[in-house]
Every structure is written in C-alpha cells, then in structure tokens.
Amino acid sequence: MYDLANPDRFDRFARAATPWSAAGALLLIVLGLYFALFNSPADYQQGESVRIMYVHVPAAWMALMCYSAMALSSVIGFIWKHPLADVAAKSTAPIGAAFTLLALITGSLWGKPMWGTWWAWDARLTSVLVLFFMYIGYMALWSAIEDKTRAARIAALACIVGFINVPIIKFSVDWWNSLHQPASVIRADGPTIHSSMLTPLLLMGFAYALVFTTLLFMSMRTELAERRIARLEAASRAPSQVSVT
C-alpha cells in the first residue's frame, strides 16, 4: 500500500486495475439490477416503488463515503504534504457530488409516491443537501485558486472543517425537526430488512463502490497526466524565454 504513494507506481497500478474495476462494476450492476428489478419481492406497504431503494440507498452511502474519503485524503495531504493525497481528494469531489445529487434526486422520486411530497425538511434530507453544497464549495475552491499546492492546502482545510461540522449540522437539523414537526415522515424504528431485499441492496452497494474506484482511478490518472504536461510545458518554455530576452 505504501508503495502506491509513488505517483508512477500508482499510475501503473491504476492503469492495470481500472479495467478490472470497471468490469466488476458492470457485472455487479447487471446482477444487482436483475435482483432488484426481477428477483426481489415488492414491499407489502410500498409496492413496486420500493425498488427505487436499490439505486437510492447505495448512492446515499457513497455520498457519505466519498466525503469521508475526501476528508481522510485531505488530512493525509495536509499533514504529510503528499501530492498524491491531494490529487485523490480533488478527484473524489466531483464523483462524491454526483452520488450526492443522485441520492437527492432518487430520494425525491421515492418520496413523492411514499410521503406524497418531493421534499421534506427532514434531518437526513437536509444534511445531504448541505453535504451537496459542501462538495460544491470544495470544488469551487480548487478551481478558484491558481496555484495547485496552495489550492490543495486551502481546500483540504475547508474539507476538514466541513467534516467536523457534518455531525453538528445533522444534530441541529435533528433538533430543529423535533421542535417543529413532531411526527417525522420517516420512522426511526423502520421494519428490519428481509434478506431477499438485502441481497440486491448489497450487490448495488458494491457495484457503486466499484464505479467509484473506476472513476477515481481514471480521474486521478488524468489529473496526474495533466500535471506532468503542465510541468513539461513549463520546462520547455523556460529556455526559449531566456533566449528571447
């Protein structure tokens, strides 16, 4: 694992691992969707619309997982000033934001038939929305600061502060919710999930995780290549400037 901290070794590893990860993701999505759409029961209360769960819940998992991964990479990049950790954090953000948006959209599509509303200011929904804005802010910081090293430090700081704040935000929205609307739309003691539903859910969860690793490898390799090109261009421009002046 430590060897992979070298960008070249990482590049070689990622190049080899990407097709496997992509193939695994594809296989698990096909398998997961088969179970989710054909080989699992309709819920006795929710009917067929329970199947939205299989695309929604893994997306919500990934939304949180990506932010945690981003925070972890940020801490590593922040403390050890490791460029690969910065690249990992930067590349995770758009993927995480996409999963978060997917969770919000599928959640709202699920909410309409279940609760009769597209949106409820429920603690979980609100925190995911806030999480989405935090992803946007993080990416905006990266694109706003020219200098890559400085952008990495500043964005890492923002990410870590945001990570500390996620539980506080969750707690305050929970409180706010209990104060304003005592009867929550989601019951805390929901029915325990049956194994026929758990199988497709876990399959889809792993499929999403592999989609994440595939995209992350591709995006990190692109970022590393971009940086190398920028370095080469800077190096090739430098002598010519000297000869002109």
Place this chain on the structure above:
Amino acid sequence: MNALAAIVARDVKLAFRAGGGAVPAVMFFALTILIFALAAGPDRPRLIALSIPAIWTGATLAAMLSFDRLFQDDHEDGSLDAIMETVDPLAAAVAAKALAHWLSTLLPLILAAPVLALLLNLPGEAYGPLMLSLLLGTPALSLLGALASALTLALKRASVLMTVLTAPLLTPAVIFGVSATEAGAGGDPRYGAILMILAAISLFACVLAPLAAAAAIRFNTD
C-alpha cells in the same frame, strides 16, 4: 495582549471612519426585512408568526455580506504581514479581528433588530429572548465568517464562493438562534437549554475557527 487590543481598536476605528461603519450592513438588514414584509403581505398574524425567522435570516445575510473584506483589505495593504510578524500566535490575532468585526458589524445589527422586529409586530415578550439569543449566537457568525474570509484571502472576487462556504457552517447557529428565541417567547421550559447549546456553538467556533483561519492565512500568504 496589547497587540490584540490594538488590532481590535484599529479595526473598529477603521470600520467607522473609512468603511461607513455599520451603515451598509444595517441598511442591508433593514431592506431585507422590508422586502420580506412586502412579500409576506400585510396579514398581521402571518407576519408575527414569521417575524423571528425573518429577523434571524436578515441578520445572517447581512453578516454574510460583510465577511469578504475581513482580511482582504489588510492583505492588500500589507498590514496583515505586519500582524503576522508581530502577533504570536496568529490564531489570537484572528480572534481579535473576528471580535472587531462583531463589534463593528454584528453589534449594530443586534441593536437594529428590535426596531425591525417592531415593524414585523413581534410580541413584547419576545424581545428579551431575541436580544439574548442574538448576543449568544452571532459571535459564531463572525468567527466562521473570519474562517471563510481567510480561506478565500488570495482571491479577487470571492463573495459567491464565500457564501457557498459559509452558509453550511452557519446553519447550526441560525437553527438554535431561532429555536431559542421562539422557546423564550413561548415560555418553553427548554429555553435555557437551547441558549446553552447556542452558546456552545459560539464557543466551539471560538476554538476551531481561529486555528483553521490562521492556518489558511499562512497558506495563502507564503
């Protein structure tokens, strides 16, 4: 300690002599309330029901508007470098700057709040809780605003980015600020507990924000 007092005194003086003092923020606050009242219509019960959230929203937005110059002016004219050279730890200087921002921008907003609340027909028993919750909750706004300002220090036009960065951080203070005011006005026994949580949010920001902001300033100036 002297250096910190000097920073606070200088910033407050600068704000009132060169920056128009609290006038822009208070005007923005008043206009937000005006637009809100016009949008909500002259229905008195509705205005009363929404007056506390409206005051808190207006005050938060007015505060957010004022964050982007917190460190930028000092950065551009070089006084931030002087502060970094002379004040150790830098986090203390950040706290002093945040305190100065609170004194020059948020305290006037708090003083303007009861007047604007009067326009929204806020009932008499709510004024005490409103002032108390604003006093306890707004330090968090200044401190977290200072953090966002430090993060975007090196950027030319940062106001939109800053809004995106600060809004999620400010949500807890706003939630508990409104809850505390409403609990106090309605005689809710949880009033004291909510005030304590509000104070805890400000204290937590007081610990976290100066340290993070100081780190951000170092990264942005080297």
